[in-house]
Each structure stands twice: as structure tokens, then as C-alpha cells.
Amino acid sequence: MTADKFVPAAPRPICDAPPPVPPRRHGLFLPAALLGIIVLGCLCCELFIPRDPTYMDLRFCNVPPCRDFPFGTDSMGRDIFSMIWYGGRVSLLIGFAAAAVSTLAAVVLGSLAGLAPPQPETLLLRANEIVMSVPNLLLVVLIQSVLGKPRAMGIALVLGLTGWMSMARVVRTEVRQLRQSEFVLASQCMGGGFFHVLRRHLAPNFLPSITYMAVMNVRAAIAAESTLSFMGLGLPPEVISWGSMLSLAESALTGHQWWIILIPGFFLLVTLLCLTALGNAAHGGVSRRHSNL
């Protein structure tokens, strides 16, 4: 140590900004890739499916998986491998269409309730409560009977119309919270109009939870379609979807044809799981504070 270091230091530039926080990594690759494969496979199924999925070849009923029929055939002699990809289209379409309807309804009605003065708000909430009080299954059947013969888009509409209620409540509370937040007040002080506040402040803060809800709606709609079709309330067995494929499952139970139950169900489950993982990622994790316990 030398004495010449004991001299007043020359002023040095001060680094003001803290270093950027490294982005957190989610284990998202697997679900995204799986879902991508399933969606792509369903969309481009004409390119690779070996047989016409609607063709009923009565010579080959209930064939277990083998080289000709990788996933076996069902009780009407259709090739399950082809049906999976072809029917997935319908299932995914219903899922996305229904989610679009229900998310739209939830966002519009939820925001209305969140922005409305107390009196109309209670009215909206009451109405919501009454609709929610009918078991979902009954509601679906009711609306469907109004709409008439089951078709894919009809089912999507029905599922969309019955799936928005709880989402609307979430939207309402979020809108209320955001509306009272100080940065919205600040923007109003500066003269920001309704649409400015909506575009610059509400929507960006709102997007994660909307995405989450939309993804969860897709998930719920796909599951509901399969349940309905299985119970004979949805698509008839002639219209191929994962749900209608499973509607043959009950007879397959007694005949020990496991592939008829397992394979479509497995695809269904994988899709639902991937959607859940993606939805949770969009929602963001739990708060980063530490447990005090």
C-alpha cells in the first residue's frame, strides 16, 4: 500500500440505472411444442392420413392396433388414426370458437359491470347469479334444443353462451381494481379520455388475465364438447370429433376394446394439459415474496 493512493479521487461517472433483471424462464417448451404438433397435424391431416376417416369398412370392425391400423379401428370399421387427426379439427375448432364467444361476452359484460354505477351493477350480478344457478348441463341442453339440430358451430355457440359467467365476474373485479388505480387517475388528470385510458392503461394491464381466461375457456370448451358428445347430446357419431369418437366408448367397455377409449381420450388429455400449462404461463407466477413461515 502506498501513500500516493491517499489522494482525493477524481470524480467518476455514476452508474444510475440498475442492471436489467434477467427474464424468468418457464418450462414452456414441451407444452407449446406438443400443442403445436397436435394443431398442425389436425390442420394438415389430408397430407398424411392413410384412409378416409369417414369410410366405414365393415370388414375391419374393432381391429386392435396393428401395422395397417396404427390405432386400430372402431366398431363401425373406421380407422382411428385417421379419425384422430380429422376429428381433432372439429374439437379444436369448437374449442376456439366457443372460447372466442365466451371471452367476448365475459369481457364486454364484465367491463360493463365493472364500469357501471352500483344499481345496474347489482342487476347484472343478480342476472349472472340466476343464469349460473342452472346446472351447466341443463343450460346447454336447453339452448341446444332451441338452436335445433346439433352442428359443430351450434355447439360452439352453445358452449360459448354458457361458459362466460364466472369469467365475467373475474373481469369485473379486475376492471374495478384497475379503474381505481392511481395511474389511471393520473392519466385522467392529464386529460386522458376513456379510449386513451382503455388503450394505454387498462388493456395492457389486463391482457395477461384475459389471455389466461381465453386459454382456459378453450380448454373448458373442448372438455365440454367431448362430454356432451359422449352423452349423446352433442355431435352424432357420424360427425367425427374426439368427443363423438368417445361416444362409442360405452359399448367398447364391454368388448374390451381399450383402444377406442384410450387413444382419443389420451389426445384429448394431452391437449387439455398443454393448454393448462400455457394458460398458467400467461397468467404469471405467484408473488415472489418469501414465505415467513
Add this chain to the structure above:
Amino acid sequence: MRHNALLLTKKLIIFLAGLLALSMAVFCVSRMAPGDALISYYGERAEKMSPDERSAAEARLGLDRPLHVQYVRWLSGAARGDFGISFMYKTDVLSLIRSRLGNTLILGGSGFALIFFLAPLLGILCTRLEGRWPDRLICRLGAVSGCIPEFWLSLLLIALFSVTLRLLPGSGAYCVGKSGELADRLEHLVLPLTVVVLSHLWYYTYLVRSRLLGEVRQDYVLLAKSKGLTPRRILFRHCLRNIMPSYLSLMAISIPHILGGTYIVESVFSYPGLGTLSYESARYKDYNLLMLLCVLSGASVMLCSSLAQAVSRRIDPRMRDGTPVSGEARNDG
């Protein structure tokens, strides 16, 4: 005292108005739907009827009147406790429901009880071991079980336990002629109950877990810890107590939800309960049955949500004193 009576009356009026609105909506929707109600009464025969016979039949069932007249007739009957007859079963709707209600209550009630007790226990386990393998395992399993559609899970269980292993019965509530035997009933209950519990348990566990995780991040946990309390005591006496109001009100709201969840399970397992009944009534347009089922479930939902409010008002001292829980003191700094 007077204040309370007034409040109660107000609630009662809101409740009745809600039921009225619900019944009106269901009435309109179901009658406007295309399809033939006579099929449920006369079966195949309805399709071969001549126009005269048809109108006679409709007149006999009161279906020829204008919609509002039909509704008023239904309403006045309902006020006297007469909900009409089921077109399909040709018996009084009320007694029909009464005969099936018990089965649904056994399945749904025991499922509800299991979920009600297991969810906090699992939630506490997860909170205690947050981030370690049991917590992660429960979360993963929960995510999977929450995704499986109920009917498919039922199919898998039936395929495994009753078709392949032949251990447990896969359909019905009891074997023919054994409706009084407890063991037989229990045996029939195992599989449907498993499905009901598995498909709902995760959701509630997750809720309890995330609430508890929020609680253990509060400062009062540190104070309790610096008193010298053990973590278990803090969890049970402080954290669990604090989430109880919201948990109880959530569970109260969920009663109809869990009961509704049994509908699908019932129909897969051909379990004679309200689920199969409501499904049939909607499908075959058994108007009176449908109306009563909807009104009943609506009433139960509304009752349960008032129950939920009452419960949380009673338990939470902040609500009991009439102070809003949050957003009141914020106005001034």
C-alpha cells in the same frame, strides 16, 4: 331487532323474485324449443296421431293454451305445492324427485364432505412444504386430474376395476333386491365417489394453497413466530383461521356445483339420481319435471350463496363490525 327483520324480509323478497325470474326464463326457453312434447307422454304413439287426436291430447295436457296462461297455471299450481305430473314417468313430479334425491345426496354429499375436509389438509401440507417435492407432486397430479374430463375418468375406472379386475361394480346404486344393504351400497359408491372427488378436489386444494401462501407472507406470521409459536400452530391457529371465512363461503357456493358435477358421473355409472333424471327430462321435454329441477337447483344456489354471505359475515370480525374490509382508509394519506 327490527332492522334484522327488515333485512330478512328484503332478502326473502329478492330470493323469491330470483326464483320467479328463473322459472319464467326456463319456461319460455323450453316451450319455445322445437320438438314434440307429446313424445315424452305418448312415446312412439305420438308420431302416428291424427291432427284431431293431437289437439285433444294437447288440450288434455294443457299445452294448447297461450304461453302466459300456461305459465300462470303452472305458477298457481306450484304455489299450492302441485308441480304437475311427469309426462314420461306419469307420476307426480315431486314424489319422483323425492325418490331420486336421496341417491344424489348420498353421492354428492359424501363427495362434498370428502372434498371439504381433504382440501384444507392438502393445502396445508403444500404450504408447509412449499416448493419441495411433495408440494410439487401434489400440484402436478392436481393439474392432471383437473384436466381429465369426468366421463373419461369414469370410463377408465370402470374399465380397470369392474371390467378387467372385476373388483367393484360399475353401474347402479345397488344390486337388484339389495337396496337396503349398506355394504352393497358402499361398494357401488366407491367408483363414482372417486371420480367426483378427484375431479373437484384439486381445484379447492389449489385455492386453499394459494390463499395460505398469501397468508404466510403476511407480517403477523413473523410476530406469531417471534412469540415462540411452532409453525404448525401458526398455520392452524392463525393462517387457517384467517382463510376460513372465504373458504367457507366458497364451499357454500360450491355445493350446487359439486352436486351438478355428479350429474355426468351419475349418467356414466347409470346411477339413479337427479342427474339422470334431469338429463332425460331435458332431452325428452318433460316440462314439469324440467321446471321443478331447474327451480330446485336455482333455489339451492341462491340459498347457498346467501348462506355463504351469512357465514363470512359471522366469522370475519371486520365484516361483523360493518367496516368494509378494504379500500376505506385509503382515501387519505
Add this chain to the structure above:
Amino acid sequence: MPLLEVIDLSVSFDTPGGELQAVRDVSFSLDAGEILAIVGESGCGKSVLCKAVTRLLPDTARIKSGSVVIDGLSLSSMPERKVQKLRGQLFSMVFQDPMSALNPSLSIGAQIAEAVRVHAPCMKRSEVRERVLELLSLVGIDRAADMYKLYPHNLSGGQRQRVVTAVALASGPRLLFADEPTTALDAGLQTQILDLLRDIRQRLGTSTVLISHDLGAVARAADRGAVMYAGKIVETGTTEEIFYDPRHPYTWSLLLSLPSRAERGRKLHSISGTPPTLIDPPSGDAFAPRNPWALEIDYEQSPPMFRVTDTHFAATWLLDPRAPKITPPIGGNDRG
């Protein structure tokens, strides 16, 4: 022998950005009946230090080195179960926000009674009640019997902090850690709570470690002070020494930036820049980049604790005999 002795304590957190060194080689001691104030700005590690000493840190924190000895018991090497038995009895804590530190759904009587009963499980109901009432009047709450059944939201901020203090005192601890007990309160209430701490020391002989960012609180309540910056104690001494004869440039800057010291209308002294991040902190004196009195060596080597008097130590190269003499902006014979 001092009641509390902390030697070379270092605490780190594992964060996504790397290892955050919240507390770095901190040593201090506290005698029985003494009030020591640890002052510093937010993020300097004073709260972490307090929680590390009382073993209340979350799982993500690691005590890397050092030892904590309270009343001859080595706390840092003790299993958690044993520490649990000592909490409340040997040492106890008062927290910053009295609203969140009290459980909102238990009555304050129940919360104090719980603290009484932890270490005296055989006590009778009536005795517990007696003791709770005694504690409530000790912390200056009138009409204790009426307050017993009230809930935290029924009380005002000052009363809540008094209740928290009562909880902390329930089992007669010898050492009290008060983590920013006055931050959430109005100035008048701050003074009252600080006076309460002194009053308790007077009556029960409880030693107190007072953690604060407020120099006024230190001036009112503490016998000794320790100034913390970027995870280290940079200066320690009696309160008089810290306020009337500070030696560390950071202490100077803190005192000079107070508006109550400044002349009306004259620019306030302010510290430029922001504190360093404690993830990978700079070598040398962490305060050097913001220090107008910095020496070249400050950027290279961190200073040791230089002795000023037997009670007064400061970690700055300015106290080295080789350093140039500068006139301190505060100190010498300046009496405020």
C-alpha cells in the same frame, strides 16, 4: 459480558440475478439495558440483519458466516426447535406495520394471551387474563379491560403499535428487536412510541435494538448508534458521537441532507446517484462513487474499522494517518 454479540455476520440471498449479499461482515455488541439504533436507508440490509440475528429469515437466505451469541447462548449454531423456545422468552420483535403484524381476525386480548401462554402453558385462565391486562397498562393503553375484546381494526395506529409491543413483552424477554417501529405512524405518535421504548427499558431493563431510517428516532431513543450502508456497518458510536462528531462521509451526508438542519432557502446537501446493487458489490468502499471526499484507495480496498474513541469506530480511509486532513462539514465543536 455483553448481552448480544454479533461477530462477522454475512447473509446472502439467492436471486435469479445472482447472489445478493445483503449483510457483509457485520459485528456489533449490546450491553444489558442498552438501546442500540441501527440506521440506514432502505435496502442497506438493516432489516435482514435483524432477521438474521433472530433467525427469522426466509429459506432463500443463507447465513454464510459469523456467529450470534445472546446471553452466552450461540444462536447461530442452535437447531430451529431450540431457537423457537427462546423466541419471546429471551428475545422478541416489534414490527414496522402494526396493522399487518396483528392477525386481523383475532381479538387483541387473545393475541397477547397467546404470547403469554406459549412459555407458561400451565397458567390458569384468570392468571393469563391478569397478565394481559397488566401488559396492556404497561404499554400505556387505558381502560385495558375494555380493550381486551377489541380487534386490531378497532384501534388506531398508535394503539396497535402498543399492542404489538405488549405481545413482544409478554414473556419478559431480555432483548427487544424493534424493526422500524415508528415508520408507519404520524410524527407525534412516533415520539410516543419511542418514549415507550425508553420507558420500558427504564422499568424492565430490557435491552433494545432499534432499527430505523429516521435520524430523529435515533436521537430521541438510542444510547448508541450504528450507521449501515450497502450491507456494512460504516460507523458506530454513542448517539452524541454520531450526531456531534461523525467521522464517516456517509454519516455526514445523511445528517446534512436533513431539511431541518438546512437553512431555509439554501440548497440541501444531497447524495448523488443511487446505492450500489448488492449483487456483486464493488470492491473497495461501496460509498466511494457517491462520496465527494473519496480517496483513490477507496476504489481499491475497503477500509477497516478505525478507532476514534473506545466507543466510536468508523470505516473510512479518511481516518488513516496517511490520509490528507480535511475539515469535516459537521463535528469538532459543532453542537448542532
Add this chain to the structure above:
Amino acid sequence: MAEILLDVRGLTHRYAMTSSRSVTALDGVSFQIRHGEIFGLVGQSGSGKSTAARCIMNLLRPTGGDLHYKGVDLLDPKQRRENRRMLQTTRQLIFQDSASSLNPRMTLADIITEPMVINSVKPPRGSMRAEAEFQAAKVGLSPSCLDRRPPELSGGQRQRAAIARALCMEPELLIADEPVASLDVSVQAQILNLFRHFQTEHGFSLLFIAHDLSAVHWLCDRVGVLFHGLLVESAPTTELFENPLHPCTRALLSSVPLPDPRRERQRRLERFDTDTLPAAETLREVSPEHFVLKED
């Protein structure tokens, strides 16, 4: 004497708690702010300081009283609509908590230029980015901060950004609601210096709301003391601190901590009980500019 910019007369606000119960946050508060003056509003927490600020910014609708700003009646919707642009640009508010008053999903550059975007002002320095850089440099923020979002920055940096946002429209009345309450001592000094510097440079009027009396003493020209929604005393700063007349003011002054152990330990708190406050009082001028609430 400069002309009056903001005239508050008999401002009253009640928060409705339930249909039957309400809490009076402001009770007939009157004060004036002149051009180029710093007016401090002090009081304990819950004395109605923030409510006053929000009423003046038209964020809350007062239950009674008159508010005039530059001759515009702030409570008259018609006049407000006619002068909308003037009101939006010349009145600015800085909140206490910069963490919640800045949108966590916007970058600092966007935050600082937001008022210009809203009022579609053509940036005098070419682009919005250049404008943001200019304003940031003025408040001492390095340009590297401009692409960050508020949660990544320290409290002091966020509050600087909030000030930059308020100043970029060159306001005539700046209302700062406890702008330094949640900041550290050294950062507080930086921010207070900034206020002082900009006030002398731009000559705007500042309504400075605080509970820290030493900061108010250092910064303000005139001070008003609020107590439970009542303005009990208002006077030029030195006059108020040297000659406090109302017991509330004296109690408040006696609670200021001193960074000096010997004097601090001798300081005695003056107690003041709410019950001793007489029911009917009016504000009277006892010496020039010094108003005290006195019994009729």
C-alpha cells in the same frame, strides 16, 4: 402582491360510508394560492390533505364550497368543458406513491411523454423520444432509464419520472401530494432540491402537501395547517413556525423530531385533545396574512 391563481373557499367533502353514515374529510376549508408561490398544506394522516388535492384536481366532487382556478369555476361543468385544454395542461398532480401512479407496463419514455400524447402537443424538440430524453435529463435521470419500466427502478428514480411527466406540460399549478413521504432521507433531499430548483426556474405555483414539517419549513412560502378536515391556521412559514397560535398547530410543531440528541430529548410533546375544539369557529386574520381559527 401577485394575483391569486387558485381560490378555495369553504371546501367541504364527505365520504359516504354506508347509506346512513358518512365521514367528513374536509369541513369548510378556505385558502388561496398566488402566482409563483409555494403553499404548504400540513396535517396528520387522515386530516384531509389528499382529499383537498383530489378535489382541486376534479378527481372528487366536493359536497360543498367554491373552487376557482384562473377565474374558472372548477365545479361548473360548463366552464370546465370550455376550458378543458387549459385545465388539463396547466394543472398537474404528483402522487405520493410513484409505484402505483406510474403504469407498471409502460416504459419511462412513454410515461414522461404521456401528457403530450394526450393533448396532442407537437414535441418542441422534434420527436417524443428526444423530448423524453430532454425532460429526463432535467430531473437527473440518465437516458438508460428511459427504456425501463417502473418496477425495475428505485423509488427516487420513479418519483423523478413522475416530476418529469408533470413538468413537461409546463404547468402553472403543480400539486404534490406527499411526494417525498415514502423516500429515503438522501433521496428526499434530491427531490426537494428539484422542486425548489424548478419552482425558481419556471415560476409555477406549488401546492406542497406533507406531514413532514421540516421539509415544509425548508421549502414553502406559506403554510396551512389542517386538523380533522378543518383549516385551523395559515400563515407565512416563518411566522407560523415562530408564532403558532392555534393549539393544534403547536401540538403539530412540538412533534417534529430533531436530529440532535440533546435538544430532541428535551422536546416535550404538546397534547391536543379533539374534544377541546370548540364547535363554532371562524377563521380570523390576527396579523397580516396570519389566519387562525377562533371562537365566535
